[in-house]
Amino acid sequence: KQEVTQIPAALSVPEGENLVLNCSFTDSAIYNLQWFRQDPGKGLTSLLLIQSSQREQTSGRLNASLDKSSGRSTLYIAASQPGDSATYLCAVEFPGGSEKLVFGKGTKLTVNP
Amino acid sequence: DARVTQTPRHKVTEMGQEVTMRCQPILGHNTVFWYRQTMMQGLELLAYFRNRAPLDDSGMPKDRFSAEMPDATLATLKIQPSEPRDSAVYFCASGLSTGRNEQFFGPGTRLTVL
Numbered sequence: 001k002q003e004v005t006q007i008p009a010a011l012s013v014p015e016g017e018n019l020v021l022n023c024s025f026t027d028s029a030i031y032n033l034q035w036f037r038q039d040p041g042k043g044l045t046s047l048l049l050i051q052s053s054q055r056e057q058t059s060g061r062l063n064a065s066l067d068k069s070s071g072r073s074t075l076y077i078a079a080s081q082p083g084d085s086a087t088y089l090c091a092v093e094f095p096g097g098s099e100k101l102v103f104g105k106g107t108k109l110t111v112n113p
Numbered sequence: 114d115a116r117v118t119q120t121p122r123h124k125v126t127e128m129g130q131e132v133t134m135r136c137q138p139i140l141g142h143n144t145v146f147w148y149r150q151t152m153m154q155g156l157e158l159l160a161y162f163r164n165r166a167p168l169d170d171s172g173m174p175k176d177r178f179s180a181e182m183p184d185a186t187l188a189t190l191k192i193q194p195s196e197p198r199d200s201a202v203y204f205c206a207s208g209l210s211t212g213r214n215e216q217f218f219g220p221g222t223r224l225t226v227l
Binding site for chain 2: 017034036041043045046049051060089091093098099102103105
């Protein structure tokens with residue numbers, strides 16, 4: 001079964017800290033992996049997408065890496081800010097032809113001022 | 114400002130009533146996805162369209178749920194009859210079927226069935 005796991009479920013850090021969010025997935029033959037941010041009561045905002053041929057993507061203070069062989073991705077957030085507080089979701093497109101995303105349950109991040 | 118829009122944003126209804134949720138995908142996108150989010154299950158795919166054709170609805174309870182795309186600018190998800198266990202947030206996402214396959218999500222419809 002194709003599954004995506006995110007640990008921990010919640011993380012609390014002080015402002016200014018660099019942090020790493022983890023995502024693991026079964027089946028190393030993925031098409032792409034997408035990181036999303038979800039604020040309470042809101043929809044999902046796409047942060048970064050890494051295609052299977054890529055090893056990392058960067059946007060501002062965010063850096064996402066992909067290691068297919070170990071079935072892992074990390075989202076690195078530099079110099080965290082209270083505005084980064086949200087739930088971060090990892091989603092994987094596995095082979096199978098349907099283009100659907102399989103989501104992890106997310107990591108709820110709280111950045112304390 | 115290209116965004117996926119969904120209506121209604123909130124819906125409260127009684128068990129047994131019909132519920133219709135609507136989605137307008139981003140202009141030019143050719144894939145549309147319906148997801149359901151609950152605390153217990155997280156985000157799950159219900160249905161998926163490419164070029165308006167339904168390709169995967171294996172995640173959808175067929176006896177009460179139906180999804181359609183009457184045209185390229187409108188996708189609908191209907192529940193009839195609704196049940197309390199259908200209470201969830203329903204998200205629509207659209208994308209362009211290329212190698213990149215990035216999906217863009219709407220704000221969701223929060224459904225409460227009493």
